[in-house]
Amino acid sequence: MIWIPSRIVTLTTDFGTRDPFVGVMKGRLLGRFPEVRVVDLTHEIVPHWPAEAGFWLSRSFEYFPAGTVHVAVVDPGVGTARDLIAVSGREQVFLAPDNGLLAPVVAAIRAVDIFRIDRAALQRLGIFRASATFHGRDIFAPLAAELAAWRCRAEELGPRITTLVPAWLDEPTVEVGAISGQVVTIDHFGNLITNIDA
Amino acid sequence: MIWIPSRIVTLTTDFGTRDPFVGVMKGRLLGRFPEVRVVDLTHEIVPHWPAEAGFWLSRSFEYFPAGTVHVAVVDPGVGTARDLIAVSGREQVFLAPDNGLLAPVVAAIRAVDIFRIDRAALQRLGIFRASATFHGRDIFAPLAAELAAWRCRAEELGPRITTLVPAWLDEPTVEVGAISGQVVTIDHFGNLITNIDA
Amino acid sequence: MIWIPSRIVTLTTDFGTRDPFVGVMKGRLLGRFPEVRVVDLTHEIVPHWPAEAGFWLSRSFEYFPAGTVHVAVVDPGVGTARDLIAVSGREQVFLAPDNGLLAPVVAAIRAVDIFRIDRAALQRLGIFRASATFHGRDIFAPLAAELAAWRCRAEELGPRITTLVPAWLDEPTVEVGAISGQVVTIDHFGNLITNIDA
DSSP states (O other): OOOOOOOEEEEEESOOSSSTHHHHHHHHHHHHOTTOEEEEEESOOOTTOHHHHHHHHHHHGGGSOTTOEEEEEOOTTTTSSOOEEEEEETTEEEEEESSSTTHHHHHHHOSOEEEEOOHHHHHHTTOOOOOSSOHIIIIIHHHHHHHHTTSSOGGGSSOEEOOOOOOSSOOOEEETTEEEOOEEEEOTTSOEEESOOO | OOOOOOOEEEEEESOOSSSTHHHHHHHHHHHHOTTOEEEEEESOOOTTOHHHHHHHHHHHGGGSOTTOEEEEEOOTTTTSSOOEEEEEETTEEEEEESSSTTHHHHHHHOSOEEEEOOHHHHHHTTOOOOOSSOHIIIIIHHHHHHHHTTSSOGGGSSOEEOOOOOOSSOOOEEETTEEEOOEEEEOTTSOEEESOOO | OOOOOOOEEEEEESOOSSSTHHHHHHHHHHHHOTTOEEEEEESOOOTTOHHHHHHHHHHHGGGSOTTOEEEEEOOTTTTSSOOEEEEEETTEEEEEESSSTTHHHHHHHOSOEEEEOOHHHHHHTTOOOOOSSOHIIIIIHHHHHHHHTTSSOGGGSSOEEOOOOOOSSOOOEEETTEEEOOEEEEOTTSOEEESOOO
């Protein structure tokens, strides 16, 4: 993939805004790459519900310029053995745990490359797992900074893989006179949001 | 109006922060003008209550430098025929639907120029109404980026007009021993906020 | 203290995000120093509870680069006679009212210099107390901008002092088989947060 970095990193989490954890991630991003522009997509994902994060991200990425790095951290499995992945497509990169979160993004883009982030790649970038529980701060933020600064590329992060943890929600099905989808979340105005597109 | 752009765009909406819509507007702003500095005034305006947005904006703009562009999207009429307007004054520009939202700003500045944004001007800037319902993303964000980047000026956006949809709230009235105002909103600390200034 | 400015200013307040007061502070910051990068730590501190602000700040500052300026405004005494202070240590500067807020930061860094901000220093920087009640906008924001722009240093802000208003919470005590601490706040996920570190 050839791309020009936009210097933009978006953040999608279930961290909320009461505590300083999002701010701390931004400190790490700016510390590694002072020219980064950080955009909050949302930090109000329903806690431990990756499906909502992937849904919103799959409906949002197209409004960002080529070269944008998207970080999504909704991670019920943090602290256990699960992979971290990088998905590249449409000249953008998506970083998330391999827990089904990025399935809607992969379905939307179709032509993607997927890489399993390995420890050796992180070490080459000077990124070490300082904590067992805050990978947003200790891994995703510095990694996104390196990608946004164009100091590494997604394909250098680890081996290419072809299978992902499956999506949390089924894609909508269309039959004669009927469409079936699933409720993803409730929006700011109290509307139920389903995964059926207009 | 002669002004030096501050590269600042402020956002005032009733979108909330649960959904990624504000983030998507920022993607559009940064895509058009990578040097923009976006400041959130608030996204917690009472839904469909333009009076609160205009009230806060009229109390906030003076703390921003000359050249700032303010975008306010509280738009109960979205999807229907209503105009979009640009108000320029005090070396700043304000963009909003013509629904009474900007009346408190006009009252505060007094010497303003008001322009009705026309389709031809938008087309010259490469801005097309992609959706019927998300003008914040499809019109206001790219337009604010163009203004903030100093690639167009308010007076190029359409014909000058002299009448606006009236304010939602009456200005306070002062009589001997009595001042009458109206409640605009409730603040973070639970205080009722009226439009009576100290 | 010798340091290179990171151009980062963090904000920690109890202002919430319903009202535009945080946005107005950012207007002031950008007006004085257009290159500033503002990071919100949190604006959801329990109103008038400086202990929580100091707690989160003391757990967050180490993730920011040298040269960062931290502003914390949780100020039950605003409008009364209380000092404003600047604490410098670990190549960072912390600005807050002298109300015990910064005690956890001082305890965490240990080797700090503390200065009482005096009126003469503010006047030299062109900062005047425009209001009796919004020192975040009228004093802290412009002062943080000057420090972040490296146009003044903490030691120029007033006399060095050695005593502070004491902390709101006692440091945890450790006895054989028992640790005693205090509850600081409740986090986004509903957990009680104490001041006992792992």
